[in-house]
Amino acid sequence: MAKAERIARGLRAETVGRKGASHSLYIVLLHDPAFAGRHGLYVGQTARDPDLRFDQHKAGYKASGAVRRFGVRLLPDWVAHLNPMTGREALALEAALAEAFRAGGVPWVEGGH
Numbered sequence: 001m002a003k004a005e006r007i008a009r010g011l012r013a014e015t016v017g018r019k020g021a022s023h024s025l026y027i028v029l030l031h032d033p034a035f036a037g038r039h040g041l042y043v044g045q046t047a048r049d050p051d052l053r054f055d056q057h058k059a060g061y062k063a064s065g066a067v068r069r070f071g072v073r074l075l076p077d078w079v080a081h082l083n084p085m086t087g088r089e090a091l092a093l094e095a096a097l098a099e100a101f102r103a104g105g106v107p108w109v110e111g112g113h
Contacts, residue, residue: 040108
């Protein structure tokens with residue numbers, strides 16, 4: 001996961017803190033207890049507080065099945081330098097970050113759409 005953290009911290013957002021910047025990227029650590037040691041990452045973006053959005057996933061509201069079943073916790077330090085940003089950029093960076101994780105060898109990546 002150290003490589004995944006470097007990937008996330010290497011991402012840059014052009015609209016950080018700008019007027020109208022109200023969206024955030026978030027990353028959730030996933031763990032599937034049925035497979036010893038299987039960890040993954042979920043990448044999402046939201047106009048809500050990421051903590052609230054994580055709680056919504058866990059409660060089943062507009063939830064990713066992976067986060068609802070396997071979500072352990074948020075990894076806010078990995079993306080703090082990016083937030084807040086505009087919605088348009090959040091959508092683009094959500095997809096870019098998920099793809100960068102996949103290309104970087106993270107074996108289980110969800111979200112990013």
